[in-house]
Amino acid sequence: MNSFSDSYKAAGVDVTAGYQSVELIKKHIARTKIDGVMSGIGGFGGLFRPNLTGMNEPILVSGTDGVGTKLKVAFLMDKHDTVGIDCVAMCVNDVVCSGASPLFFLDYIACGKNFPERIEKIVSGIAEGCVQSGCALVGGETAEMPGFYPEDEYDLAGFSVGMVDKEKMLEPEKMQAGDVLIGIQSSGVHSNGFSLVRKVFELSEKNINLHIDELGMTLGEALLTPTKIYVKSALAAIESANVKAISHITGGGFYENIPRMLKQGLCAKVEKTAVPTLPIFNIMQVKGGISEHDMFNTFNMGVGMCMAVDKNDAQKAMDAINAAGETAFVLGELVEGEGIELC
Incomplete structure (x- = not known):
């Protein structure tokens, strides 16, 4: 040329x-x-x-x-x-x-x-x-x-x-109290909240390659772990079960993203003990002195995607997700109300 x-x-x-x-x-x-x-x-x-x-x-x-x-x-x-x-x-x-x-x-x-x-x-x-x-x-x-x-x-x-x-197309209008909330495990911080991440760790050339035993790798390697792509596992669940709505847990964490998939009159009741909180989040919370609310309002905490599924199909959906190579678990259920409740 x-x-x-x-x-x-x-x-x-x-x-x-x-x-x-x-x-x-x-x-x-x-x-x-x-x-x-x-x-x-x-x-x-x-x-x-x-x-x-x-x-x-x-x-x-x-x-x-x-x-x-x-x-x-x-x-x-x-x-x-x-x-x-x-x-x-x-x-x-x-x-x-x-x-x-x-x-x-x-x-x-x-x-x-x-x-x-x-x-x-x-x-x-x-x-x-x-x-x-x-x-x-x-x-x-x-x-x-x-x-x-x-x-x-x-x-x-x-x-x-x-x-x-x-x-x-998924139809949130078909959601009802009693539907099961299924979570799919994340790989780490994914690609949200990094302004807070960088502030907490005061990232620099001096500490980016520091090995952290709880993570089994360096700090930089943990933070650069790629965001999980859930396309194949989500489509497999949709094909196998009555999936009514899906939420991608990105910036704003649980409090902003999960309510986006709900129809009026329903509340997502999430069991905090069901959340597979990854070590990186525990480290950040302690080191940064971050409140639990702010952690769940900023990060995915180990749950990269959440879906509402008919209670009779919950196991089918999880089996399909697991067969597609991801890790699924029951996160909670839908109840009457509004927004989200972490209990």
Whole structure:
């Protein structure tokens, strides 16, 4: 390619680095190709032809998010091959809450300087997240923005589009008192609350590689553990049982996210002893002097996803989730009332 600009490079933008990045990420994007993908990278838009066979009224469901200040941990550790999984997870886990299967994903990487090898690592994680969720990476954008971002930093965001037949969409209106709340275990902090995490641990190059016995790994490794992608396990539960609603436990923890799936007149009664609180949360609560309420109002506490299921189907749903490779457990039940009650 003969496209280059010495003047633009002098201003801090190296277009040739962008071309090199594209070449390096092609093999990762190829891993995500599924039926329906109609274009390769390089065009002005990603093309996808959905399979509408057997669908009476297809509904598109979209979700968008970023990784947030968890990226600061990646910068400290100079490890960039997992945050892409987080980016995909934050989007597709939202999409599946409607009962939809993610179809495709697009990313946006903004950086102070384009280091092609680092962009490749980021995209390798994005591709892995797409493979885990069964969707295709059909496009993206890498923007080199000198003077806006420091040279060694970047931001990462994306969005996903999924589809579900209207008759198979989850219907919270069918929820009733007595329905069982099922939790699916998280892998750690996931990608929320990292401004508080960083404050509690006062993260720096001095302590990021400190081994913590309770975690069985370094602090940085624990914090960079990728967000769980629940698409396959959630869809398996929906296929096997009468799942009425799903909540992705992200920023705002239990208090903000679980009520989002409830219909008026119902309260989620959660048994705190049923929550498989992970060691990282116990450490943060003690070290930061954080109240129990604030912990449950900020973090997932070990529960990455919660679903309301007909009480007669609770075991079927848990069996399907466990068979899909995740860990499910009874978290509580729905009762008459409003909001959420932790008891």
